[in-house]
Amino acid sequence: MASLVPYLEHPISAPVRQSSPAPPRSPRRPPFTPLPDVGRTVAYLACGLGHYTAILASLGAESVHGYDISPKMIEAAKAAYPSSSYANLHFDVADCSAPENLPTPTDPFDVVFAGWFLNYAGTEKELTSMFGVIAQNLRKDGRFVGVTTNAHDPWMVEDKKDFYGLDVDVLDKDYVAPDTGREVNFLGVEPIKAIADPYKVGIKARVTVHSEPPFAFDVFQFRHEVYERCAQAANLRLRWRPHVLPDDKRKDTPYWTEWVRRPTFSILEATLL
Numbered sequence: 001m002a003s004l005v006p007y008l009e010h011p012i013s014a015p016v017r018q019s020s021p022a023p024p025r026s027p028r029r030p031p032f033t034p035l036p037d038v039g040r041t042v043a044y045l046a047c048g049l050g051h052y053t054a055i056l057a058s059l060g061a062e063s064v065h066g067y068d069i070s071p072k073m074i075e076a077a078k079a080a081y082p083s084s085s086y087a088n089l090h091f092d093v094a095d096c097s098a099p100e101n102l103p104t105p106t107d108p109f110d111v112v113f114a115g116w117f118l119n120y121a122g123t124e125k126e127l128t129s130m131f132g133v134i135a136q137n138l139r140k141d142g143r144f145v146g147v148t149t150n151a152h153d154p155w156m157v158e159d160k161k162d163f164y165g166l167d168v169d170v171l172d173k174d175y176v177a178p179d180t181g182r183e184v185n186f187l188g189v190e191p192i193k194a195i196a197d198p199y200k201v202g203i204k205a206r207v208t209v210h211s212e213p214p215f216a217f218d219v220f221q222f223r224h225e226v227y228e229r230c231a232q233a234a235n236l237r238l239r240w241r242p243h244v245l246p247d248d249k250r251k252d253t254p255y256w257t258e259w260v261r262r263p264t265f266s267i268l269e270a271t272l273l
């Protein structure tokens, strides 16, 4: 499935845990390449204001069910996409971090999507539990597609300043998941303490978006091994997907050079084992 690949038009997304939701936006250019196989039914975890639920429907999904932990977000999504006009969009408040928080679907989804959600897991237990939600909601041959913080950035311990409209300040470059106390290197063996920081589980960072007014939110940036381990524990096979640059006049210029060196996000896909 090479289709659910975000363009880099919007390398950042809305803030998490913002105090009040931004006004609903009307659907505009999708951040995805066209989806020949978007799936008949889609669950969107951490759907925020619901913008991409509408886009997924416009790309071919028969129904999209958005869940978000924030009642304000869901209220705004329902206001923007009322059932009277959008009968195929459904929104519910739900904490998607644990399977028991969502109803066990009698008819699991073709696609589960989560943009900027997994990066809120601060422990392996939490990340495994989030993957458990995904596994619980996936049809046997369905697929999960997610966007999360860059799991492959060897320089993740270094701040990013004025980086395509945002700052990323590293709050904890020696982050060790408190539940396992584990630091792993690329091979998944015990770390050698003297080894450089990039070999740690990941970092905790504060992202500040240069909007008007600016806003900031905190994320975890775990290494890919952590994702792979947690996905497997939740009965999922995980694959990483490539980035695709927008096909516009910036493509053959140095515009994206730094972004490509240290992309802001990773794209992952998973299926049930």
Ligand SMILES: C[S@@+](CC[C@H](N)C(=O)[O-])C[C@H]1O[C@@H](n2cnc3c(N)ncnc32)[C@H](O)[C@@H]1O
Residues within 6 Å of the ligand: 013, 014, 015, 016, 017, 045, 046, 047, 048, 049, 051, 052, 067, 068, 069, 070, 073, 094, 095, 096, 097, 114, 115, 116, 117, 120
């Ligand atoms: C950065 S926003 C992304 C919103 C949307 N996915 C997008 O890309 O526009 C993160 C969203 O995750 C939601 N969120 C955070 N923790 C959550 C949880 N445990 N369960 C469900 N939603 C959660 C927040 O309320 C917020 O709407």
